[in-house]
Amino acid sequence: MNTKEFGDYIIRVDNIGKTFDNGVVALKDFSTNIRRSEVVVLIGPSGSGKSTFLRCLNGLEEIDSGSITVDGIPLDDNKKNRLEIRKEVGMVFQHFNLFPHLTVLKNISLAQMLVRKKSRVEAEDETMQLLKKVNIAEKANVFPSQLSGGQQQRVAIARALAMKPKVMMFDEATSALDPEMIGEVLEVMKDLAVEGMTMVVVTHEMGFAREVSDWVIFMEDGMKVEEGTAEHFFSDPKMDRTKLFLSQIL
Amino acid sequence: MGSSILQFCKRHHLLDFSAYLVLMVGGIILLLKGAEDQGYYWQWFRIPKFLYQFEDGRFIAGPILNGLKITLNITWISLILTYIIGLVTALMRLSNSLMARGIARAYLELTRNTPLLVQIFFMYFVVAPILDIDRFTAGVLALSLFEGSYASEIYRAGIVAVNKGQWEASYTLGLSSYQNYRYIILPQAIRRILPPLTSQAISLIKDSSLVSVIAIYEMTMNANEIASETFLVFEIFFTIAAIYLALALTLSRVVAYFEKRYRVVT
Numbered sequence: 001m002n003t004k005e006f007g008d009y010i011i012r013v014d015n016i017g018k019t020f021d022n023g024v025v026a027l028k029d030f031s032t033n034i035r036r037s038e039v040v041v042l043i044g045p046s047g048s049g050k051s052t053f054l055r056c057l058n059g060l061e062e063i064d065s066g067s068i069t070v071d072g073i074p075l076d077d078n079k080k081n082r083l084e085i086r087k088e089v090g091m092v093f094q095h096f097n098l099f100p101h102l103t104v105l106k107n108i109s110l111a112q113m114l115v116r117k118k119s120r121v122e123a124e125d126e127t128m129q130l131l132k133k134v135n136i137a138e139k140a141n142v143f144p145s146q147l148s149g150g151q152q153q154r155v156a157i158a159r160a161l162a163m164k165p166k167v168m169m170f171d172e173a174t175s176a177l178d179p180e181m182i183g184e185v186l187e188v189m190k191d192l193a194v195e196g197m198t199m200v201v202v203t204h205e206m207g208f209a210r211e212v213s214d215w216v217i218f219m220e221d222g223m224k225v226e227e228g229t230a231e232h233f234f235s236d237p238k239m240d241r242t243k244l245f246l247s248q249i250l
Numbered sequence: 251m252g253s254s255i256l257q258f259c260k261r262h263h264l265l266d267f268s269a270y271l272v273l274m275v276g277g278i279i280l281l282l283k284g285a286e287d288q289g290y291y292w293q294w295f296r297i298p299k300f301l302y303q304f305e306d307g308r309f310i311a312g313p314i315l316n317g318l319k320i321t322l323n324i325t326w327i328s329l330i331l332t333y334i335i336g337l338v339t340a341l342m343r344l345s346n347s348l349m350a351r352g353i354a355r356a357y358l359e360l361t362r363n364t365p366l367l368v369q370i371f372f373m374y375f376v377v378a379p380i381l382d383i384d385r386f387t388a389g390v391l392a393l394s395l396f397e398g399s400y401a402s403e404i405y406r407a408g409i410v411a412v413n414k415g416q417w418e419a420s421y422t423l424g425l426s427s428y429q430n431y432r433y434i435i436l437p438q439a440i441r442r443i444l445p446p447l448t449s450q451a452i453s454l455i456k457d458s459s460l461v462s463v464i465a466i467y468e469m470t471m472n473a474n475e476i477a478s479e480t481f482l483v484f485e486i487f488f489t490i491a492a493i494y495l496a497l498a499l500t501l502s503r504v505v506a507y508f509e510k511r512y513r514v515v516t
Contacts, residue, residue, distance in 0.1 A: 058422055087424040097415035101437050110433060111423035156419075163423060 004214060007036030010166060010198055011057065016066030018052055018222070026052040027222040029066070034167075034215075037196040041209040041230075044219035045245065050202040053219075054169045057200065058089040071166055087115060090160030094172040096152045098144040098159070104131070105140040108159045116163065123162075130158040134188050150181030157188055168192060170201045206250055210234050218242050290484065297485050300476050313476060314486075317469035318493060324390055324458045324468060325497075329451055331394035336401025341431070343406055354402070361399040366460055369396055374464040389461035397454045404450060408443035409435055441512055448505040452498040459494075469493065 011034040018027040026049045034040050042050040055061040057068060059075055059082050068075040070085045099107050108130060109123035118126070131137040134154040144152055153173060160168060170189065174182045186208050193199055193212045203209060209216055209230060216233040218226045218241075226233070226242045234250075237243050258264070285292070300312045311319070342354035361369065373392035374385060383391070412435050420430040440447075462471035469490050477486045 060418055060421065083424060083426075086422055089422070091418075091422040093415060093419065095415055097413075097419035099416065099419070099434055099438075101441070111420075111425060114429050114433070115424040159423070 004037065004196075006038050006214070009033045010036045010071050011200070012067075012069040013053075013057070014067045016053075016056060016063045016068060018049075018056060018061060018063050025222050026061075027056070027063075030222065030224065031066075032217065032224070032227075034198065034200065036166075036198050038215060039193045039199045039201065039213045040215045040217065041213035042200070042202045042217050042219060043204070043206070043209060043245075044225070048219040049222035050219055051171050052222075054091070054171050054200060054202055057167075057169060058086055058091060060091075087163060088166045090163055090165035090168045092153070092156050092160055092168070092170045092173045094175050096144070096149075096156045096176075098152055098156055100144055103141050103143055104136075104147070104155050107144065107155060108162050111159070112162050126162060127158070130161055131155075133161075133191075134158045135184075148181060149177045150184045153177065153181075153185045154188055157185070157192075161192075167198045167200065170199065170203065172202050172204070174203065174205055204249070206234070206246075218245065220245075285484075292485065293482055294485055296480070296482060297489055300486065301489070313472040314469060314490065314493075317467060317472035320466065320468040321455075321458055321470075324386070324393065324461060324466070325451075325455050328390050328393040328397065328454055328458065331390065332397040332401050332450065332454060333447070335394055335398030336405050339398065339402035340405035340409060343402070344409060357395075358399050358402065361396050366392070366396045366457060367463060370461060370464060385464050385466055389464055389466050393454065393457060393461065397450060397457070400453075401447065401450050404443050404446045405439070408439035411442060412438050441509070444505055444509045448502055451501055451505075455497050455501070456494060 011032075013030065013032050013034075015029045015031050016027055017025075017029060019025045030049070030053060032040075042053065044050055052061055056063050057070070057075075063075075071088055073081050073084050073088075075082065075085055098104075099110070102110065105124060105127055108127040109118075109120070112118045112123035112126060113120060116123075128137060128140065131140055134157055136151055136154050136158075139147060139151060139155075144155065147155065157168075157173075173189070174185050177185060182205070186205060189199070189201070189208070190212050201209075201213070211230075213230045216228060216230050217224055218233070218237075218239075220241060226237060226239045233242075234246070237246060300314050302312050302315055303310045339354045339357065342350040343358075345351060370389060370392040373395075374388045377383075377391075378385070378388040416434055416438065417430065420434045425434070458468060459470035462468060462474065465471070473486050473490045477483045480486075
């Protein structure tokens, strides 16, 4: 049984809608609330709106309707609010998006210095600690291109963590990795969950979802089809669509 | 036996190289023959004194070298301005502001669709009296504005080519637009656009000869004067062509070195 303690709602999403310029409807009246320390996993077929939902949460995509609040700050047109939310919500991408012209050390310390206004020494100290945490301290002075996919993704996680975010989002963080490297990245993600990080995760790793998540949301066509605790969701899905999806993927 | 010779030639690109050599030598022979048939009396020996002289063991630069000094001055100042104007225009074109985009667009259309010669005249006869600037400044400004419009398109292409993921990563880390451009986008874009920016610099060196039309005594202007006084038309113009060539080649070598040194693997 899950005995994890959750805090108040840190993310509130109320009836958001999003239609792309080409007419594709990505999200329809989507609502959900996420508590502190909760690990929410979004699953569903491709094109179901999972990634778009994540990208709306930190303002990478604009919503057309509804509202999003992160830690009490509304995500609106106010630039200050937006910046505040960007600082509090870390994001890990499918393709890592490390800065190729900077070493691992600089990739992680740059934003700490520019945005969190830390000194170089402070930022680099923090960076080295994070690199130890993701088991890659010996690669501090190499460039991203000299790392394997799994190593690059761990650096990307460390880079996001360096900003001390209150929420971490993972957008198919293991989808671009070779099978033997998926494990090392999932390990780091599991550790984060155990430490009580609030996480919103889009993934196709059902093992991870089952083991680590507190809440699972199954989406299709921009809408919630079914949601529930991992235990209920995987062992006793209610909707036929969910059953079909799970039977195809498991 | 025959096939092994052929293989040896192939491996060492011998056939290719021989063809190149035959063409080049043939070209030179044709050129010399043409000159001879014209009955032109070559007087190369008269050229050095227009480059430099020694008086009492002291080196004195001749009119061509003096002109070269002005050409170099025009070039380096214009080059810096070109790169600044190009970058600012590119950023304006990519900005969200309708006004900035409009101004950039109008400037680009005007400068890229009219002859440089006309722009130099316009700058000297219309703008210079209003702003009260001398002919050198007018020439430099006209050149910089003209080359800047081409540079801006190079910058723009380089910036747009940076992977979208880089913008998103920097956005999610909370970097401001300025910080994003300064630390993430431009360092990557510049490395990619170094070769076309160098071509632009070489165009600038060559185009600088056009400011002679507003009586700036740079290398081409001086060469023109010497040619009309001495009738050493071919010798003088070949000489300054060789100097322009040397300048351009040196520049591209230097840039190639930096390009290799700061290459980014993506």
